[in-house]
Amino acid sequence: MxxxxxxxxxxxxxxxxxxxxxxxxxxxxxxxxxxxxxxxxxxxxxxxxxxxxxxxxxxxxxxxxxxxxxxxxxxxxxxxxxxxxxxxxxLAEQESLTMAVLDARKQVEQALRVSEARFRALFAGAAIGIGIADTGGAILEVNQAFCEMFGYAEDELGQIKVTELVHPDDAPGLWDQYADLIAGRRDHVRAEKRYFRKDGTVIYTDLAASLIRDDAGRPRFTVAMVEDVTERHELAERLRFQAEHDPLTGLPNRTLFFDRLTAALRHAHDGDARIGLCYLDLDGFKMVNDSLGHAVGDQLLVLVGQRLAQCVARWGHLVARMGGDEFVILLDPPATTADVAEVGQAVLAALREPVHLAGHTLSVSASIGVLAEAAATSTVADLMKAADITLYWAKSDGRARWALFDPERHEREQARYALASAMPAALAQGEFVVEYQPMVRLADAGLIGVEALVRWQHPRLGRLMPDSFVGLAEETGLIVELGRWVLTEACRQAAAWNRDFPDARLVLSVNLAARQARDESIVDDVARVLKETGLPAELLQLELTESAVMSIEGTPLPSLRRLSALGVRIAIDDFGTGYSNLAYLRTLPIQGLKLAGPFVAGLRDQPPDGPAAGQPDEQVLDAL
The missing domain is CATH 1.10.1240 (Methyltransferase, Methionine Synthase (B12-binding Domains); Chain A, domain 1)
Incomplete structure (x- = not known):
C-alpha cells in the first residue's frame, strides 16, 4: 500500500x-x-x-x-x-504452517527434496517460533525466531527439555491436554501459555502444538508454533486495571468492589458467616472544593485513599473509592460486629491527623456507616442500602463518628417515611380532623375558649395523635399547608359558635409551628381566613411553643407584630420547658403564657417559704 x-x-x-x-x-x-x-x-x-x-x-x-x-x-x-x-x-498462519508441515511429511516419498526445501524455508523464515520435540519432551530442533524468543542458543535448547521452560502455575487442564497429545489421544493443542526465558523473565505466548505420527500411526514428534504475545497481554492487563481502578487515587473502583462483594456473597458457604462493610463519606468536603479549589480537593482525596489503604493493610481488607468523597471497606466473611467497629474506629483515628496541603492545614473527619450482616441472606442491593442508611445516621448524629446498622431503627424509620409519604394524599382526601379542648378559668371553671387540636384518622393505623405526625410534617414542609387547613377549619367552626352564642365570646386557640411563623404568607393567610369565616380577630389566639420562639429568635418578630396589629392574640405555649431569653420575650406582642406541666408541678411541690424559695423558676414568675 x-x-x-x-x-x-x-x-x-x-x-x-x-x-x-x-x-x-x-x-x-x-x-x-x-x-x-x-x-x-x-x-x-x-x-x-x-x-x-x-x-x-x-x-x-x-x-x-x-x-x-x-x-x-x-x-x-x-x-x-x-x-x-x-x-x-x-491462528490462520499457524494453521497454514501446520498444514504445510503435515503436507511435507505426507509427501516425503513423492517429492522429498521439494517438500524439504519448502519446509526449511517456512521453518527458518517464519516470524513465529517453531520447535520440534520428541514425545519424551527433548527439544530436537528450533528455528531462529524460537531462539530469540526464549533467549537461548540453538545448542543450549538441544540440551534441555520442554518441561524446563514451562511456568509452574499453568492450569492443570493444560498439562492434561499435553499428555493426551503425546499419548496420541488428540492431534492438536491450542492455548495461551506462559514460559520462562533464559534470564528468568516470563513470556506470554499463543501456543499451537501438533502431533506427528510415524508410518504406523504411532506418536513420534510434536511440532510447536509459538507467538510472543507478551505486549498484548500486558496491554490487556493495563486496560483491565484501568477499568477496575480509580484513576485519581489508584484504589479499586466501584466496579471491582461490586465484583468482590458479589464473589464474597457467592462463596459464603457457612450460613452464619457475616460480611462486613464500612461505608464512609468525608465531612465538609464540598467546603474544601468550594474554598480551596478542586485541585486541592483531589489532593485531599488521594491522601485520604492512602491513609485508608495503610489503615486496613494489617487486615488485608479491600478499600475502594465509590465516587466523589465516598469510600468503602469490604470485610470478607467471617466478619463480626466487633470487627467492623474496630475498623471504623481505626479509620476515624487515621483520618484525625491534620493534613497539610497547598499551604493550608486541614482537619479531616468522616462519617462511617458500618454493618456486619449474614452473607447467606443478603444481596448486594440489601447491603449497599443498609450501608447508605447507616452512613446517613452517622452524619445526622453529629458527624466524625461511626454508626452501626440497626434493623429495628431501620424499620422505625421506614414506618416514619411511609407515614410522611402518605400525608399529602391524606390531607387531600380529608383524613385529618380537628378536635377542640376546653380552656377554663381557674377561679370558677368557666369556659373561656377552646384549643384546636388536629388528629389523623388513618385508614389502617386508626386515629393518630399529633406527636405521631406533626414532627414529620415539620421535616417535610407540609406543616405550612396542614397548619393553613387547621386554621381555616377551626376558624370556620369558631365563627359558627360565635354566631350561635354571641355572648360567650369564646376564644379559639390554634397552634402555630415555627416553620409557619417563618413563612412570609402567614399574616395574609390569617387575614384571609378571618375575612372568609367572619371570626372576629380578637377571638383568635395563635400559640407558639417556647422552644419554637427561641429557635427562630428575631425572625418571626415582624410577622407577630403584624398579626397582633390585626387584633389576633399571641400566646407562648409550654413555657418553662427551657431557659428563655426574657428580654427577648418582652419584645414580642404576647398576650398569654401557657405554663408547662413540669414547671407548674415543680412550684406546687415546694412550700412558699421552703428551701427552693427564690429559685430561678419563682424568679421567672416574679419577673413575668
Missing part, C-alpha cells in the same frame, strides 16, 4: 471514530471495526496500536472533553478489535 493510500485509509478510519464519539446512540462497534481494519491493512507493527490509543487519549480528549467514558470505551473497542484480528491472522 502506497503512502497516499495509507493516508486515505487512516483518514477514513479517523472519521469513523469521530462519528462514533459524536453519535446520539453510542456503540463501541466502530472502534472494534477500526481495530480490525488496521490489521487487515497489514498495519501490525508493535507501535501501531500503542500510537493509535495515545492519539485517542490525547487529541480526541481535547476534541470531546465531555465524553471521557465514551472515549475510554472506544479505546477499548479499538484494542479489542485489533487484538482479535491479529490473533485470527496468527
Amino acid at each position: 502506497s503512502p497516499e493510500e495509507t493516508q486515505r485509509l487512516l483518514y477514513g478510519l479517523t472519521l469513523r471514530l469521530v462519528e462514533a464519539l459524536d453519535a446520539d446512540e453510542f456503540t463501541v462497534r466502530p472502534g472494534y471495526d477500526v481495530g480490525v481494519a488496521l490489521v487487515q491493512a497489514h498495519l501490525t507493527d508493535p507501535s501501531v496500536l500503542d500510537r493509535t490509543l495515545q492519539l485517542l487519549g490525547s487529541r480526541f480528549a481535547e476534541l470531546f472533553p465531555a465524553a471521557p467514558r465514551r472515549l475510554a470505551r472506544l479505546q477499548g473497542g479499538v484494542a479489542a478489535g485489533y487484538v482479535f484480528a491479529l490473533r485470527q491472522r496468527t
Whole structure:
C-alpha cells in the first residue's frame, strides 16, 4: 500500500471514530471495526496500536472533553478489535504452517527434496517460533525466531527439555491436554501459555502444538508454533486495571468492589458467616472544593485513599473509592460486629491527623456507616442500602463518628417515611380532623375558649395523635399547608359558635409551628381566613411553643407584630420547658403564657417559704 493510500485509509478510519464519539446512540462497534481494519491493512507493527490509543487519549480528549467514558470505551473497542484480528491472522498462519508441515511429511516419498526445501524455508523464515520435540519432551530442533524468543542458543535448547521452560502455575487442564497429545489421544493443542526465558523473565505466548505420527500411526514428534504475545497481554492487563481502578487515587473502583462483594456473597458457604462493610463519606468536603479549589480537593482525596489503604493493610481488607468523597471497606466473611467497629474506629483515628496541603492545614473527619450482616441472606442491593442508611445516621448524629446498622431503627424509620409519604394524599382526601379542648378559668371553671387540636384518622393505623405526625410534617414542609387547613377549619367552626352564642365570646386557640411563623404568607393567610369565616380577630389566639420562639429568635418578630396589629392574640405555649431569653420575650406582642406541666408541678411541690424559695423558676414568675 502506497503512502497516499495509507493516508486515505487512516483518514477514513479517523472519521469513523469521530462519528462514533459524536453519535446520539453510542456503540463501541466502530472502534472494534477500526481495530480490525488496521490489521487487515497489514498495519501490525508493535507501535501501531500503542500510537493509535495515545492519539485517542490525547487529541480526541481535547476534541470531546465531555465524553471521557465514551472515549475510554472506544479505546477499548479499538484494542479489542485489533487484538482479535491479529490473533485470527496468527491462528490462520499457524494453521497454514501446520498444514504445510503435515503436507511435507505426507509427501516425503513423492517429492522429498521439494517438500524439504519448502519446509526449511517456512521453518527458518517464519516470524513465529517453531520447535520440534520428541514425545519424551527433548527439544530436537528450533528455528531462529524460537531462539530469540526464549533467549537461548540453538545448542543450549538441544540440551534441555520442554518441561524446563514451562511456568509452574499453568492450569492443570493444560498439562492434561499435553499428555493426551503425546499419548496420541488428540492431534492438536491450542492455548495461551506462559514460559520462562533464559534470564528468568516470563513470556506470554499463543501456543499451537501438533502431533506427528510415524508410518504406523504411532506418536513420534510434536511440532510447536509459538507467538510472543507478551505486549498484548500486558496491554490487556493495563486496560483491565484501568477499568477496575480509580484513576485519581489508584484504589479499586466501584466496579471491582461490586465484583468482590458479589464473589464474597457467592462463596459464603457457612450460613452464619457475616460480611462486613464500612461505608464512609468525608465531612465538609464540598467546603474544601468550594474554598480551596478542586485541585486541592483531589489532593485531599488521594491522601485520604492512602491513609485508608495503610489503615486496613494489617487486615488485608479491600478499600475502594465509590465516587466523589465516598469510600468503602469490604470485610470478607467471617466478619463480626466487633470487627467492623474496630475498623471504623481505626479509620476515624487515621483520618484525625491534620493534613497539610497547598499551604493550608486541614482537619479531616468522616462519617462511617458500618454493618456486619449474614452473607447467606443478603444481596448486594440489601447491603449497599443498609450501608447508605447507616452512613446517613452517622452524619445526622453529629458527624466524625461511626454508626452501626440497626434493623429495628431501620424499620422505625421506614414506618416514619411511609407515614410522611402518605400525608399529602391524606390531607387531600380529608383524613385529618380537628378536635377542640376546653380552656377554663381557674377561679370558677368557666369556659373561656377552646384549643384546636388536629388528629389523623388513618385508614389502617386508626386515629393518630399529633406527636405521631406533626414532627414529620415539620421535616417535610407540609406543616405550612396542614397548619393553613387547621386554621381555616377551626376558624370556620369558631365563627359558627360565635354566631350561635354571641355572648360567650369564646376564644379559639390554634397552634402555630415555627416553620409557619417563618413563612412570609402567614399574616395574609390569617387575614384571609378571618375575612372568609367572619371570626372576629380578637377571638383568635395563635400559640407558639417556647422552644419554637427561641429557635427562630428575631425572625418571626415582624410577622407577630403584624398579626397582633390585626387584633389576633399571641400566646407562648409550654413555657418553662427551657431557659428563655426574657428580654427577648418582652419584645414580642404576647398576650398569654401557657405554663408547662413540669414547671407548674415543680412550684406546687415546694412550700412558699421552703428551701427552693427564690429559685430561678419563682424568679421567672416574679419577673413575668
